[in-house]
Amino acid sequence: MEYFLKRFTNFLTSHPRILIISLFVMSLVAIYPASQIGTDFNLEGFFPENDPTLTQYEQVAELFGRDDNTIIIALEQPSIFDADFLSTLTDFSDSLLKLPHVSEVRSLYDASQIRASENGGIEVNPYIQHGESVSEKVQQEMLSDSLVKGIYLNDEATVTAVYVDIFEDQNNYPSRAEFINGLHRVIQKFGFEEESYISGIPYFRNGYVNELNAEIVYYVFTGSVLIILLLWYLFRNLRDVTLPLLIVWITILFTVAFIHLTGGYFEIMSSTIAPILLCVGIADSVHMLSKYNDGIMQGLNREESIFEMIKKMGLATFLTSITTAIGFSTLGVSNIIPMKNFGLYTAAGVMLAYVVTMLFLTPFLYTFKQTKRQRVFTMLFYRKTSQQLDKVNAFIARNTKSIVVIGTLIAIVFSIGIFELRVNSKIFDDLSDDTELMRDNTFIGSELTPQFPVEVVFDLHEENGAFNPDLINKLSRLEAHMKSYEEVEKVVSFRDALVRVHEVLTIDNEPFYAESEAQVSQYALLLELSNGDLLERFLDFEYRYLRVTALTQDVGSAKINQIRSELTDFLDKEFSDYDYVLSGTNILVADLTENIVFSLNSSILLAIGFITIILFLMFRSPSLAFIALLPNLFPLIVTAGFMGFAGIDIKPSTAVIFTISFGIVVDDTIHYLSRLRLEMNEKSDMLHAIDVTTNRTGRAIILTSMILLIGFGVLGTSSFDSTQYMGALTCLTIIGALFYDLLFLPALLRMYFLRKLG
Numbered sequence: 001m002e003y004f005l006k007r008f009t010n011f012l013t014s015h016p017r018i019l020i021i022s023l024f025v026m027s028l029v030a031i032y033p034a035s036q037i038g039t040d041f042n043l044e045g046f047f048p049e050n051d052p053t054l055t056q057y058e059q060v061a062e063l064f065g066r067d068d069n070t071i072i073i074a075l076e077q078p079s080i081f082d083a084d085f086l087s088t089l090t091d092f093s094d095s096l097l098k099l100p101h102v103s104e105v106r107s108l109y110d111a112s113q114i115r116a117s118e119n120g121g122i123e124v125n126p127y128i129q130h131g132e133s134v135s136e137k138v139q140q141e142m143l144s145d146s147l148v149k150g151i152y153l154n155d156e157a158t159v160t161a162v163y164v165d166i167f168e169d170q171n172n173y174p175s176r177a178e179f180i181n182g183l184h185r186v187i188q189k190f191g192f193e194e195e196s197y198i199s200g201i202p203y204f205r206n207g208y209v210n211e212l213n214a215e216i217v218y219y220v221f222t223g224s225v226l227i228i229l230l231l232w233y234l235f236r237n238l239r240d241v242t243l244p245l246l247i248v249w250i251t252i253l254f255t256v257a258f259i260h261l262t263g264g265y266f267e268i269m270s271s272t273i274a275p276i277l278l279c280v281g282i283a284d285s286v287h288m289l290s291k292y293n294d295g296i297m298q299g300l301n302r303e304e305s306i307f308e309m310i311k312k313m314g315l316a317t318f319l320t321s322i323t324t325a326i327g328f329s330t331l332g333v334s335n336i337i338p339m340k341n342f343g344l345y346t347a348a349g350v351m352l353a354y355v356v357t358m359l360f361l362t363p364f365l366y367t368f369k370q371t372k373r374q375r376v377f378t379m380l381f382y383r384k385t386s387q388q389l390d391k392v393n394a395f396i397a398r399n400t401k402s403i404v405v406i407g408t409l410i411a412i413v414f415s416i417g418i419f420e421l422r423v424n425s426k427i428f429d430d431l432s433d434d435t436e437l438m439r440d441n442t443f444i445g446s447e448l449t450p451q452f453p454v455e456v457v458f459d460l461h462e463e464n465g466a467f468n469p470d471l472i473n474k475l476s477r478l479e480a481h482m483k484s485y486e487e488v489e490k491v492v493s494f495r496d497a498l499v500r501v502h503e504v505l506t507i508d509n510e511p512f513y514a515e516s517e518a519q520v521s522q523y524a525l526l527l528e529l530s531n532g533d534l535l536e537r538f539l540d541f542e543y544r545y546l547r548v549t550a551l552t553q554d555v556g557s558a559k560i561n562q563i564r565s566e567l568t569d570f571l572d573k574e575f576s577d578y579d580y581v582l583s584g585t586n587i588l589v590a591d592l593t594e595n596i597v598f599s600l601n602s603s604i605l606l607a608i609g610f611i612t613i614i615l616f617l618m619f620r621s622p623s624l625a626f627i628a629l630l631p632n633l634f635p636l637i638v639t640a641g642f643m644g645f646a647g648i649d650i651k652p653s654t655a656v657i658f659t660i661s662f663g664i665v666v667d668d669t670i671h672y673l674s675r676l677r678l679e680m681n682e683k684s685d686m687l688h689a690i691d692v693t694t695n696r697t698g699r700a701i702i703l704t705s706m707i708l709l710i711g712f713g714v715l716g717t718s719s720f721d722s723t724q725y726m727g728a729l730t731c732l733t734i735i736g737a738l739f740y741d742l743l744f745l746p747a748l749l750r751m752y753f754l755r756k757l758g
Contacts, residue, residue, distance in 0.1 A: 068171070069171045105162065113142075334596075429722070457545055469519070638733070
């Protein structure tokens with residue numbers, strides 16, 4: 001092995017300029033594919049093919065249209081029924097209809113009234129005619145109409161909604177972006193900038209991605225600047241400041257190019273790869289530089305120091321890269337496509353960081369020498385750190401048992417908090433409430449009926465099955481049950497339309513009760529003849545499939561799953577003669593949350609299994625492998641327990657923290673144990689080997705921890721709640737890992753070897 005490493009070192013030092021030029025040429029080539037990478041946020045893309053929930057959702061969409069292709073524009077006015085505003089609303093709606101990718105625009109003019117006709121039937125006509133004033137009577141009728149109030153008007157008639165549907169086959173990021181740009185131009189043209197609020201799932205998806213992409217650039221830039229300042233403060237050495245960052249920037253460039261060339265694109269999860277690689281990828285070069293500077297401090301020349309760096313840190317860095325890559329690549333077993341891509345691409349980025357570090361750090365070190373003044377600053381940092389770590393070793397020797405007991409008790413106490421964790425995610429999740437996107441959504445949700453459906457679609461098994469009077473009467477009980485949940489704002493169904501017809505045709509105002517199939521079919525025929533569009537909301541063409549829609553607030557997957565479970569029990573009992581499916585975006589997100597969290601749990605367990613095997617192979621001892629595993633698990637337990645105590649929900653964006661943190665925590669432990677194994681081979685005194693390892697490896701661990709704290713600490717300034725949590729909780733894990741790697745692990749090893757020695 002030493003012969004091979006010597007040959008490898010000679011190769012790197014014999015052709016430094018060629019390697020450096022090759023790196024920059026490859027970087028220039030990678031710029032084009034990296035710049036072409038696309039972005040999208042497609043909820044269905046999170047599901048595997050043939051997933052039952054997705055299949056049912058698509059079946060409902062095929063029958064009744066999608067519930068996630070509508071953008072809502074709420075306009076606030078002192079009086080919506082003002083003649084001048086209504087005239088402007090017409091022009092505004094017409095302008096929206098002319099925008100690209102728009103299939104339909106619905107406004108207050110589409111609100112229809114059911115009235116008795118002169119021939120004894122009914123007619124469905126718009127409440128408002130273009131160019132006509134709206135009487136006080138019509139205004140009151142509209143505000144008492146359940147299909148108007150909350151949909152087109154708020155209670156005070158000061159807010160009206162315009163609904164814009166995007167063509168289903170054009171509901172993608174580029175098409176939505178083109179429409180949204182046009183929408184803002186139309187709003188500006190009509191002077192509605194201050195009076196308009198925009199929401200809807202398509203709008204949120206693009207806004208989410210735009211915010212995320214902008215913040216990624218901010219994270220990488222700000223994190224890089226702060227890391228530069230830290231390294232400069234510590235080393236006053238241009239080489240040791242620029243080399244780690246140059247390597248990690250090139251790694252990010254190569255990774256983004258690789259994602260594009262393999263058909264990938266940025267979506268919610270893969271968009272975080274760049275800031276993760278900035279924090280994680282820089283550790284390789286920092287550890288290598290630390291060992292190189294060790295050699296210089298011990299009086300070795302450049303060539304000897306480089307060889308010692310590759311000999312002692314090459315394998316350790318390879319192991320840390322492999323273990324980190326394993327941690328992320330275990331996500332590849334997930335059936336959640338974006339999560340699988342995130343794991344595999346991040347793992348590829350970690351290994352690219354290792355290859356770039358090994359191939360190009362040495363040529364840079366060999367080509368660009370330190371000045372005598374720079375070397376003094378570097379040695380000053382290492383000497384000061386060594387002095388402090390000598391004190392740490394003395395502290396551990398005096399308090400070995402206490403450190404082990406305290407570290408174990410901390411993990412036990414925080415493990416209690418794990419039982420308080422709750423799985424919960426919302427449709428409009430992660431963004432802070434003070435962002436414009438969420439302020440608009442909150443306003444619309446408070447003034448109008450929210451557009452997050454839980455839908456029941458019945459298969460009645462026969463044509464005209466919807467005319468069954470027993471079914472219609474049962475729907476009243478179903479609606480009452482759905483309305484019993486305070487999270488449900490409105491329930492609409494075929495029965496509502498029948499009630500409206502009944503009220504128009506009867507004089508005595510008796511409550512509607514379906515008496516016969518003939519009565520129901522007659523009411524339906526009258527509706528179809530007057531306005532078939534109204535029935536299309538609730539029934540298919542053959543009247544075989546019937547839809548009941550409950551519109552809810554964005555209350556989170558935990559509550560939706562509770563409603564779903566209770567509603568399923570109710571339907572199984574009351575509608576046992578019919579097949580049905582529960583669907584809607586709310587159901588889709590609830591299922592997705594459960595699937596993602598389950599996948600993350602599986603991947604973490606798989607990663608722990610792989611890491612345990614690696615630790616066992618390193619020491620050939622189950623006891624040492626178990627000891628080495630504890631400093632990796634305890635920081636994660638502390639973080640999970642803290643989340644439970646603090647009431648931070650487990651959702652896709654917070655659950656992935658454990659995969660990221662595990663990869664980070666393992667790095668320091670592997671570096672420590674790899675150095676310990678080398679020291680144990682060279683020294684017969686095991687306790688002295690532990691002290692030397694803590695001193696030498698501790699410097700690099702402290703430095704990389706400081707860099708990681710800065711890199712992930714920057715995430716705490718994000719406008720995304722999820723990103724803030726990622727930053728804060730990962731920093732907590734890093735601090736925990738620092739304690740467990742530099743205090744708990746050496747103390748535990750001392751206890752183990754003291755007991756073994758008798």
